[in-house]
Amino acid sequence: MKKLLGLYIAVAADGRIRRNLTTHNGEVKLKASTVNEEIIEFSELNFKPYAEIVDLLSDRFADMFLEAADEEHAGEPYISVDAFRGAMQIVYDLLDELEKENPLYGTLTRLMLEDAVPPDDGTAGWMIQTGETIVERLSSIMQFQFLVNEVLYDIRNRTTPDLEERYALFAQMEAPQILSLGKRLTAQIRFRSPIEYYRFLMMRFLANAPSVAICECCGRYFIPKTRRRMLYCDRKIRGNKTCKDLAPALKHRREANRNEVIRAFDRVNQRMYKRYEREADADHHLPKGIRYSDYYDWRDKAAAARDAFLNGTITAEEALCVIKA
Numbered sequence: 001m002k003k004l005l006g007l008y009i010a011v012a013a014d015g016r017i018r019r020n021l022t023t024h025n026g027e028v029k030l031k032a033s034t035v036n037e038e039i040i041e042f043s044e045l046n047f048k049p050y051a052e053i054v055d056l057l058s059d060r061f062a063d064m065f066l067e068a069a070d071e072e073h074a075g076e077p078y079i080s081v082d083a084f085r086g087a088m089q090i091v092y093d094l095l096d097e098l099e100k101e102n103p104l105y106g107t108l109t110r111l112m113l114e115d116a117v118p119p120d121d122g123t124a125g126w127m128i129q130t131g132e133t134i135v136e137r138l139s140s141i142m143q144f145q146f147l148v149n150e151v152l153y154d155i156r157n158r159t160t161p162d163l164e165e166r167y168a169l170f171a172q173m174e175a176p177q178i179l180s181l182g183k184r185l186t187a188q189i190r191f192r193s194p195i196e197y198y199r200f201l202m203m204r205f206l207a208n209a210p211s212v213a214i215c216e217c218c219g220r221y222f223i224p225k226t227r228r229r230m231l232y233c234d235r236k237i238r239g240n241k242t243c244k245d246l247a248p249a250l251k252h253r254r255e256a257n258r259n260e261v262i263r264a265f266d267r268v269n270q271r272m273y274k275r276y277e278r279e280a281d282a283d284h285h286l287p288k289g290i291r292y293s294d295y296y297d298w299r300d301k302a303a304a305a306r307d308a309f310l311n312g313t314i315t316a317e318e319a320l321c322v323i324k325a
Contacts, residue, residue, distance in 0.1 A: 003027070005111055007104065007197060008178065008188040011035070011204065020188075023099070023107045030104060035204045036223045042198055043149050043221060047142050048300055051292035053094050054138045060087035061131030079124040084131070091134055105194055112137055112193040142292050144195050146273050148202060152221050153270060155212040163206075170202050217243035219262040219306050258310065261319050265306045268323055272298055301325075 008020045017038065019030040064083035091113070099106030116137050117130050147169070151161050163171040175189045175196065191197040211224050215233040222233035232243040275290050290298075305322035308314045 004190065005107070006190045006192045007108060008190050009197075010186070010188050015204070015208070019104075021103055021107055023103060024110075028103050035201050035208070036210065038201050039148065039152075039198070039205050040221060040223065042145065042201075043152060045145065046296065046300070047145065048293065048296035050094075050138075051142060051296045053090065054135065054142070055291050055293045057087055057090055057131075057138070058135050060090060061135060063087075064127065064131070079127050081127075084127045087131065108191065108194040108197060109138070109141070112195070115192055139292065141194055144198060146276070148198065150270070150273065151202065151206070152212050153266070155210070156214060156221065161206060169199060170206055173199055173203065175200055214262060214266065215243050216258060216262065217247045217310065219265060219310060261306055261309050261316050261323070264320055264323050265302055268302065269299065298325075 003022045005022050005024065008022065010018045012018075015035045017033045017035065019033070021028040021030055060083065064080045064087065066078055066080050066083075095106060095110045095113070097106075098109055113134060116133050118126065120126055147167070151167060151170075154161050161167045161170070173196070175191070178188045178190050180186050180188070189200065191200070211227065213222055213224050213230060213233075214220065215222055215235070216231045218233065218235055218237055220233065220235065222235070224230040232247045234242050234244060236242050238246060272290065272295050276292070276295050302323045305314065305319040309316055309319035
C-alpha cells in the first residue's frame with residue numbers, strides 16, 4: 001500500500017524518536033533523535049537566508065499590483081501575471097533548495113504550502129490569496145522559532161510557561177495517528193507541516209517539565225541531564241573538546257566578564273523579538289520596527305561577537321558594542 005506523503009514518527013517512553021520521511025521522490029529514513037535534541041536544534045537554526053527570501057517574496061507579490069496606463073483603463077488596478085509567475089518561481093526554487101539541503105524541512109514546507117494554497121480557479125483573486133498565503137505560511141515558521149525560544153527563555157528564568165494565553169498553542173492539538181499491521185501492529189504520527197511537527201515536540205518537551213540552562217562556556221541553551229545545577233553543556237566547540245572539557249581553563253574569563261556578555265546577548269535577543277512582533281502587528285512600518293531578515297542579520301553578528309569573546313579573540317567591551325548595536 002502506497003504511503004501518504006509526510007513525516008512519520010514514533011516516540012519511545014524515554015523520548016527517543018524514530019523518523020521516516022515519505023517524499024515525492026521516495027522514502028528517506030532519518031537518523032534517530034530525541035525530543036530535547038530536536039527542540040534545541042530548531043531553536044538555534046539560522047534562518048537568515050530563508051528570511052531574506054521571505055522578505056523578497058513579500059515585496060515581489062506586492063509588486064504584482066499595477067495600474068493600467070492605456071487611455072481607456074488609465075489608473076485602474078490590475079494583477080500582473082508575469083510578476084506573479086516570477087514570484088512563484090522564487091517559491092519553487094526555495095523549496096527545491098530546501099529539499100536538497102534538508103529533506104525534512106524541505107518536504108514538510110512543500111507539503112504545508114500544498115495543503116494551504118487553494119486550487120487555481122483562474123481569477124486574479126486566486127493569485128492575490130495565493131501570494132498572501134505563501135508569505136504568511138513561510139513567515140509562520142520563523143514566528144514559531146521565536147515562540148520556542150521565548151518558552152526556553154521563560155523556563156530558564158524559572159517562569160512557568162503560560163499555556164492559557166501566551167503559549168496556548170501548546171495546550172492542545174490534533175495529530176493523525178497511522179496504524180500499520182504487518183508482523184505486528186505499529187503506530188506512528190504523521191505530519192505535513194514543520195510547525196505541527198515542532199508543535200508536537202514542544203508539547204512533549206513541556207510535559208516532561210525539563211530544566212533549561214545557558215552554558216557558561218558557549219552561551220547557548222542546553223538541557224541538563226540531571227536535576228543538579230550544571231554550568232556547561234556537552235557541545236564540541238574545539239575539535240573533540242566539549243564545553244565541559246574547556247571550561248576549567250577559561251574559568252578566569254568567566255569570573256570576570258563571561259556572564260555579562262552571555263546575559264547581554266540573551267537580553268537583547270528578547271528585545272529584538274519584541275521589535276519584530278510590534279512591526280508584524282502594526283498596519284504600517286514603525287520607526288524601530290524590524291523585518292525577519294533584520295533580526296537574523298543582527299543575531300548573526302551578535303552571536304559571532306559573543307563567540308569571539310568566549311574564544312578569547314576580542315574583549316568583552318568589543319563584544320558588548322556589537323551585541324547592543
